[in-house]
Amino acid sequence: MSRAREGQLFIGRLNRNTRVRDLEEVFETYGRLTRCDIKYGGMYSVTGFVFINFTKVWRISCLRNALYSNFDF
Numbered sequence: 001m002s003r004a005r006e007g008q009l010f011i012g013r014l015n016r017n018t019r020v021r022d023l024e025e026v027f028e029t030y031g032r033l034t035r036c037d038i039k040y041g042g043m044y045s046v047t048g049f050v051f052i053n054f055t056k057v058w059r060i061s062c063l064r065n066a067l068y069s070n071f072d073f
Contacts, residue, residue, distance in 0.1 A: 007034075007057040012049040014038065027052055030066070031059035 009027075020036050027033060035053035054060060 007054050007060055009052040009054075009060055009063065010049065011052070012047070014048040014050055016040065016046055016048065018048070018050075023050060023052065027063070030054070030063045031056050 018038065020038060023036050023038070024033060027036070032055045033052060034055050035051060037052075038048055038050045040048040
């Protein structure tokens, strides 16, 4: 994995009404963000996706552990 992608988080199936500010409020609890870029498929797309980058790469591991610890597989 390239160094640029190590600190990057991809989240799909975002509601069309999700704003950058909403995501920043949630994810900045895990560290400072350098990028929060929401994309949509087009005018009629209902969902979108986002790329989030953190200044500190190891924050991604903390976030993934927190997210996955809430699921029972």
